[in-house]
Amino acid sequence: MFNFNSLRISFFLAKKSISKGNKSTIALTILIMALAYINLVFISSILMGILRTMDTQAVNNQFANIVIEPEEDETYIKQVRSIQAKINSIPGVIGSSAHYTGGAVFSFDKDKDGKNVKSQSFQFKSISPDEESKVTDISKSVTIGNYLEESDRDKILIGKEISGKYGSNMESVSLGADVGDKITLTFKNGVQREYEVKGIFMSKYIDTDIIAFITKKEMESVLNQSDRASEIIVKIKDTGNETHYINEIRKLGITKEKIKPWQDYMGMSKSLSESLSTIRFMISMIGLVVAGITIFIVIFISVINKKKQIGILKAIGMEEKIIIKSYVIQALFYSVCGVGMGLLITYFTIIPYFEKNPLDFPMGPVSLVATSQDLAVNMFSLIIAAIIAGFIPAWQVTKEDIVKAIWGAQ
Amino acid sequence: MILVKDLAKTYGGDVPTQALKGVSFNVAEGEFIAIMGRSGSGKSTLLHQLGLLDVPTSGEIVINENNVLSLSEKEKTFFRLNELGYVFQEYALLPELTALETVYLPLMMRGIEKKAYIKRASEVLEKVGLQDRLNHLPHELSGGEQQRVAIARAIVNNPKILFADEPCANLDSESSETILNLLKDLNGDLGQTIVMVTHEPEDRKYVDRVIWLKDGLIEKEDK
Secondary structure, X not given: OHHHHXXXXXXXXXXXXXXXXXXHHHHHHHHHHHHHHHHHHHHHHHHHHHHHHHHHHHHHHHHOOEEEEOOOOOOOEEOHHHHHHHHHOOOOEEEEEEEXXXXXXXXXXXXXXXXXXXXXXXXXXXXXXXXXXXXXXXXXXXXXXXXOOOOOOOEEEEEHHHHOOOOOOOOOOOOOOOOOOEEEEEEOOOOEEEEEEEEEEXXXXXHHHOEEEEEHHHHHHHHOOOOEEOEEEEEEOOOOOHHHHHHHHHHOOOOOOEEEEHHHHOHHHHHHHHHHHHHHHHHHHHHHHHHHHHHHHHHHHHHHHOHHHHXXXXXXXXXXXXXXXXXXXXXXXXXXXXXXXXXXXXHHHHHHHHHHOOEEEOOEEEOOOOOHHHHHHHHHHHHHXXXXXXXXXXHHHHOOOHHHHHHOOO | OEEEEEEEEEEOOOOOEEEEEEEEEEEOOOOEEEEEEOXXXXXXXXXXXXXXXXXXXEEEEEEOOEEHHHOOHHHHHHHHHHHEEEEOOOOOOOOOOOHHHHHHHHHHHOOOOHHHHHHHHHXXXXXXXXXXXXXXXXXXXXXXXXXXXXXXXXXXXXXXXEEEEOOOOOOOHHHHHHHXXXXXXXXXXXXXEEEEEOOOHHHHXXXXXXXXXXXXXXXXXXX
C-alpha cells in the first residue's frame, strides 16, 4: 500500500515536470532518443541485410537449396536422368539441374589478328537451359544478348566479370568480350573449341558473375560422356527445410552420393557472417552506451537545475526513493516516446525506402532486414539503458545533504 | 517541547568554521520565539539543526522527548514530514506545482485519499487567505502570496513545531506584516509552536521571546 503511494507521488512529480517543463527540450530529448533507436536498428539491419542478400544470392544463383555431389573417389554422378526423375517426383521439389563443372582457359582475340590474344582461366558450368531456369535465376539475369537454348552448341553465356564490360569490378582479369564476340575455350582434356558469346548475365552475385555457361549437350561432346554430372542442384519450395528433403532424397536410394544443404558451401560467408554478428553486437553496444549517455546528460542537467527543489522536497519529508523514481519515470517517458517514434520512422519510412532503393553491394542489392526480435531487443535495451541513465544522476543528487542541495556548499 | 543542549556545528574545509559553539536553550509548547543576531551569528545554522536539515557536530536536540539526533535518516525524513513544518526564506516552491498541489503534496506523502487531501489543502489555503489562488503557479503569485503558500504547505500536516527561516526577508513591509500576523494568528489561535529566525528588530513585537546569537553563542534572551 505504502509502495503504491510512493509510486503515485513519483508519477505525480514526473507528470508535472514533463507537462510543465520546456516543451522544446522535451521534444528534442525524445527526438534524440528516436535517432538513437534508429541508429541502433539501422546499422544492425544493414548488416542483417548483407547476410540475407548473401544467402539469397547463393541460393538463387549458385547452389539452389541442395547440392548432390559424386560419391567418394568418383568424378561424376552416374545415371543422372534417373536420379533427377526421382528427385523431381518428391512433393515440394521445384526442380533439379545437373551440371558438368570445371575450369578452362578462355582466350579472346579482340582484333582478330593473333597479336593481342587475352587468355585467362575461368570456371564454367554446363546446363540444360530449361532445367536451369527452374532452379536458378541465371536466365532472368541475362541483360545483354540472350539466354542459352537446349539446341545451342557453339554458344556461350558469360558473366559480366568475364566480359569485363557493363560495370565489371574485375576489368584487369576479364576478357573484354561482348555479345557476338568469339571466345576460344581450352578444356583440361586438351579439347579446344570456339564459342560465340550469346549473352552476358549480371546476377549481382560476384561468385556467379565470374563463371560461364555452355549447354549440357555441348559439354557431353567435349568430354565424350553421357548421362553424368559433376553436381546436381535441387530447388525446393520451402527454404530452411532442406534437412527434410535430403532425407527424402536418401529414401529414394541415393545413398552413396554426397548430399548437402546450400549452407555447407557458404564457408567464406559463414565466417563473414560471424564477423558481421560481432560487429553488429559491438555497434549495438556502442549505440546503447551513446544513447545511455545522452539520456544521462539530459536527466543530469534536469537534476542539477532542480537540485534546490530536490533539497526542498527532502526538507519537507519526501523520501529519496520517491524523488529518484520520479526521475526514472521521466527517463522512461523520454525513452518510450523516443523508441516509439523511432519505431514508426523505421517501419513507415526507412524500411520502405530501402525496399524501393536497395543499396548496391558486391554480393547483390541490400535492403534493411529488421526482425521483430531485433526491434524488440533494441527497444528494451534502450529503455533499460535510459532507466539506468535516469537513475544514476537522480541517485547522486538525492544523496547530497539537504543544506548543500538548497543553499550550495557551506 | 524543544530541548537544545551544547549544540555545536563546525563546517569542514580548508579553514574549518565554527558556526555554533555550544548552544543550549528550551522552547515550551505553544511558544513563539525568535532567534536574532547579526549576519553570520549562526541563526540559520541553528534552525537547520533544529529542523533536522543538517547534522550538528556535537550536542543534543530533544523534541517531544525524542532524541532526534539518534534517529536514522529514514526516521528523520518521517519525523520532518509528520512533526515539523519548515518555511524557507526564499519561498522554496516547485515552479511546476499550483498552490493547491504544493499544499497537498505533504498530505499525499502521508497516504491520505485524494478527496480528503484536496479538501484539507483548500481549507489551509483559505486560512492563509489564498482561496482565490488555488490553481495559480508560483510565477503567477506575488512574493507575499508565495510565502503564504509556503506557510500553508508547512502547516498542512499539523506539525508540532513550525520553523521559519527569515520568512519576510524578501518581502515588502506590507507583505511582511501579513506574514507575521499570519504566524501570530497560528500561534495564538491554534497554539502552534513557532521558532523563527529574523534579523528585523521590529519583529520582536510578534514573538514571546527572543534568543540573541552572537558568534555562535547565545548572547542573551529577552521577552
